[in-house]
Amino acid sequence: MPFDVDTYLKALDHRGPTAPTLETLRSLHHRHLATFPYDSALNAGRGTALWAGVDIDLDxxxxxxxxxxxxxxxxxxxxxxxxxxxxxxxxxxxxxxGIRQMDGSFGPDLEHVFNHVRLDGEVHLVDVGFVGPSYLEPLRLSPEVQRQHGSRFRVVAADGYQVVERGVPSGAWQAVYRFRDRPRDLAEWQAPSAELEEFARALAGAAILVRGRSFATGQRVLIGKRLLTVDGGQETVRVLTDPAEHERVVADILRAGSTR
Structure with a gap:
């Protein structure tokens, strides 16, 4: 079926206004994260060509x-x-x-693709394709602390980048990812840099699957067997050593929401 707005809104169970307002954007953003999960298993077999399909076949x-x-x-x-x-x-x-890595460094600038919306003179970061933990609703491009469902976020300038930061339970700030404050053209991903290709090879070699889905007050992020849950700003981490439990969690995160 070709792309259809009404069908899309029905899949999101969005029954409110559709005018281009911040209220509409917030509702759609949150519902999208809860409806459609992230699944890195879809990159299997793509090798270093992870971003070859960045200009998606919409239909x-x-x-x-x-x-x-x-x-x-x-x-x-x-x-x-x-x-x-x-x-x-x-x-x-x-x-x-570029997403913050486990060692605190950042991936290449084009590692992650996300959106922004200009609304009422402000730029809002819009990201429904990041596994998390991250923001559930649009985030203003501002160093001001923004609270969402018990979690804190801000966007600060550093070394020529804008850095999305999340407040962690200790009270400290931790980077989520950094980006250049300029619109990108999808063509920039069609000829990946050597750095981006090297990064893709490293990802393929690691072979760790990452899945995630949000819910009303937080997110569940499964990295290999490590399950991170953020709920109302509180975090818990568990390692799923029981294969049956791991399978159940994967199935729940990826549960089908087919409208066929």
Missing amino acids: AAFDAIVLGGRGGVCYELSGLFRALLGALGFEVGVFGA
């Missing part, structure tokens, strides 16, 4: 994800949402980001 992605109920990777989920927002009259564009 095919709509059929597989919105109608078929499967998860997606960042550029699929963000591409679909960008099309929806554009159809509703939002001024929407693309950003590229």
Whole structure:
């Protein structure tokens, strides 16, 4: 089925206004994260060509994800949402980001694809394709502390980048990812840099699957067997050593939401 706004909104169970306002954007953003999970298993077999399909086939992605109920990777989920927002009259564009790694360094600038919306003179970060933990609702591009469902966020300038930071339970701030404050063109991903290709090879070699889905007050992020849950700003971490439990958690995160 071709891309269809009404069907998309029905899949999101969005019954409120659709005018291009911040209220609409918040509702759609939160519902999208809860409806369509992130699933890195979809990158299996792509090798270093992880971003080859960044300019998505809109109808095919709509059929597989919105109608078929499967998860997606960042550029699929963000591409679909960008099309929806554009159809509703939002001024929407693309950003590229480098995600904070376990050692505190950042990945390449084009590692992650997400969106931004210009609304009432402000830029709002819009990201429905990041596994988390991260923001559930749009985030103003501002160093001011923004609270969402018990969690704290801010966007600060550092070394020529804007850095999305999340307040962790200790009270400290931890980077989520960094990005250049300039719109990106999807063509920039078609000829990946040597740094981006090297990064893709490292990801393929690690072979650790990452899945995630949000819920009303938080997110569940499964990295290999490590399950991180953020609920109302409180975090818990468990290692799923029981294969049956691991299988159940994966199935729950990726549970089908098919509208067929």
